[in-house]
Amino acid sequence: MANIETLPLLLKQLSLPTMLQHWHSLESAQEESWRPGEYLAALCELEVNRRYQKRIARLTHEAKLPGGKLLATFDFTAAKSIKKSQLVALSENVGWVKQAHNLIIFGPSGVGKTHLAAAIATNLISLGIRALFTSTTALVQKLQEARRLYKLPEALAKLARIPLLILDDIGYVKKDEQETSVLFELIADRYENNSLIITANQPFSEWDSIFPDNMMAVAAIDRLIHHATIINITEHSYRKAHASQST
Ligand code: ADP
Ligand code: MG
Numbered sequence: 001m002a003n004i005e006t007l008p009l010l011l012k013q014l015s016l017p018t019m020l021q022h023w024h025s026l027e028s029a030q031e032e033s034w035r036p037g038e039y040l041a042a043l044c045e046l047e048v049n050r051r052y053q054k055r056i057a058r059l060t061h062e063a064k065l066p067g068g069k070l071l072a073t074f075d076f077t078a079a080k081s082i083k084k085s086q087l088v089a090l091s092e093n094v095g096w097v098k099q100a101h102n103l104i105i106f107g108p109s110g111v112g113k114t115h116l117a118a119a120i121a122t123n124l125i126s127l128g129i130r131a132l133f134t135s136t137t138a139l140v141q142k143l144q145e146a147r148r149l150y151k152l153p154e155a156l157a158k159l160a161r162i163p164l165l166i167l168d169d170i171g172y173v174k175k176d177e178q179e180t181s182v183l184f185e186l187i188a189d190r191y192e193n194n195s196l197i198i199t200a201n202q203p204f205s206e207w208d209s210i211f212p213d214n215m216m217a218v219a220a221i222d223r224l225i226h227h228a229t230i231i232n233i234t235e236h237s238y239r240k241a242h243a244s245q246s247t
Contacts, residue, residue, distance in 0.1 A: 007023060008020055011023065016047055017047075017050075018043075018046050018047040018049075018050040018051075019043045019044070019046065019047050022043060022046050023043055026039060026042060026043065029042070055128070056125065056126055056128075059125045059128070059129075059130055059131070060122075060125055062130070062132070063121060063125055063130075063131045063132055063133055064132060064133050064134070065118045065121055065122060065125075065131075065133045065166075066114065066118050066133070069114070069115045069116075069118035069119050069122070070119050070122060071087060071088065071091060071116075071119045071120070071123065073119075074087075074112060074115055074116065074119060075238075078112075078235065078238050078241075079111065079112055079233055079235055079238070080235065081232060081233055081234040081235055082116075082231055082232075082233055086229075086231070087116060087119075087120065087231075090103060090120050090229065091119065091120040091122075091123035091124060092123060092127075094124060094127050094128075094129055096195065096229070097124060097129050097163050097164050097195045098163075099227065100163075100190070100191075100192050100193050100194050100195055100227065101195060101227040101228060101229070102195055102196045102197070102198065102224055102225075102227065102228040102229070103117075103120070103195075103196075103197045103198070103228065103229050103230075103231070104197075104198045104199075104200065104224065104225070104228055104229070104230045104231070105117060105197070105198070105199045105200070105231045105233065106200050106201070106203060106230070106231065106232045106233065107201065107232065107233030107234065107235075108201055108233075108236070108237060109201055109237060109239075110237030110238055110239030110240055111233040111235050111236070111237055111238055112233060112238055113168075113199035113200075113201075113233060114168055114169075114199055116231075117133070117166050117168065117197045117199050118133060118166070120197065121133060121164060121166055121197065124164060129163055129164050130161075130162050130163055130164065131162065131163070131164040131165070131166065132159075132162045132164075132165050132166065133166040133168065134165070134166065134167065134168065135168050135169055135172070136167040136168060136169055136170045136172065136173050136183070136198075137169070137172050137173055137174075139167065139186075140173050140179050140180065140182055140183050141179075142155070143155055143156075143182035143183075143185075143186060144179050144182050146182075147182055152182065152185065156185065156186060156189045159186070159189075159190075159194075160189065160190070160193060160194055162194070163194050163195060164194070164195045164196075164197065165190065165194065165195070165196050165197075166196075166197040166198075166199075167196060167197070167198045167199070168199050169199055169200070169201070170183075170198050170199070170200045170210060171200050171201045171202040171206075171207075171209075171210060173210050175209050175210060175211070175212065176212075180210055180211050180212055180216075181211075181212055181216065183210070183211070183220070184211060184216050184219065184220050187220045187223055187224060188219075188220075188223060191223040191224075191226070192226075192227070196224065198224070204221050207220070207221060
C-alpha cells in the first residue's frame with residue numbers, strides 16, 4: 001500500500017494545490033463514511049472549481065473591460081429599440097465567437113453601446129472566452145507604431161490569439177491614410193478567423209470618413225457584415241436623460 005506520508009509530495013508533484021490544501025480537511029468523508037471514489041470526486045471537484053475561478057479571474061483582468069457594465073444593470077425599458085432576448089442570447093452562447101462572427105452596435109452617443117459590448121464580453125469571459133476591450137483609436141495608434149517598427153504582422157498575430165476583440169468607438173478614428181489602413185488590415189486579418197464587437201456612432205454610409213478611401217471602407221464593411229449581428233439603438237442618450245434627471 002502507498003504511504004500516506006508521501007501524499008502531500010505527490011499532490012505537489014502533480015500540481016494539484018487545492019487537493020493538497022483540502023485532502024486532510026474533508027472531515028465529512030470520515031464522519032459520513034464516504035466511499036473512496038466519493039472522496040476523490042469531492043477533492044477533484046474542489047481542484048477543478050479553483051482552476052476555473054483562477055482562469056476567469058485571469059481572463060477578466062486581461063480583458064481590460066470598463067468596470068460594472070452588466071446586462072443586469074442595463075435598463076432595457078430605456079432602450080426599446082433593442083431586444084433583451086437577443087442580447088441575452090449573444091451573451092450566453094459562445095457559438096458565434098467560436099464561428100468568428102461579429103457583432104456591430106450602432107447608435108448615437110450615450111445610448112449604452114459600450115455598456116452592452118462590455119456586458120456581453122463579461123458574460124462570454126465567464127464562459128471561458130478570451131477577450132480584449134480597447135478604444136479603436138488607441139489600438140490603431142498601437143498598430144501604426146508596430147508598422148513603423150516593421151512589426152505589424154507580429155502585432156496582428158498576437159491579437160489573433162484573442163478570439164474576441166472589442167473595438168469601441170470605431171467612428172472616432174481620424175481619417176489618415178497611414179493610420180486607418182492598419183484598421184483595414186486588422187479587419188481583414190480577423191475575417192473568418194476571430195470575432196469583433198464594434199461600437200459605432202456613425203452608420204456604414206459614413207464610414208468613408210474612417211478609412212482612407214471608399215474602396216477600403218466598402219471592403220472592410222463587406223468582411224465585417226458577411227457573418228454579423230447588427231444592432232441599432234435608436235433612443236436618445238441615456239447618459240443625457242439621466243444627467244438632467246439628477247439635476
Ligand atoms: P455609448 O457607448 O453609447 O456612448 P455608454 O454605454 O457609455 O454609451 O452609456 C453611457 C452611460 O449610461 C454609461 O454609464 C452606461 O452604463 C449608462 N447607460 C446607457 N444606457 C443605459 C441603460 N439602458 N441602462 C442603464 N445604464 C445605461
Ligand atoms: Mg461608448
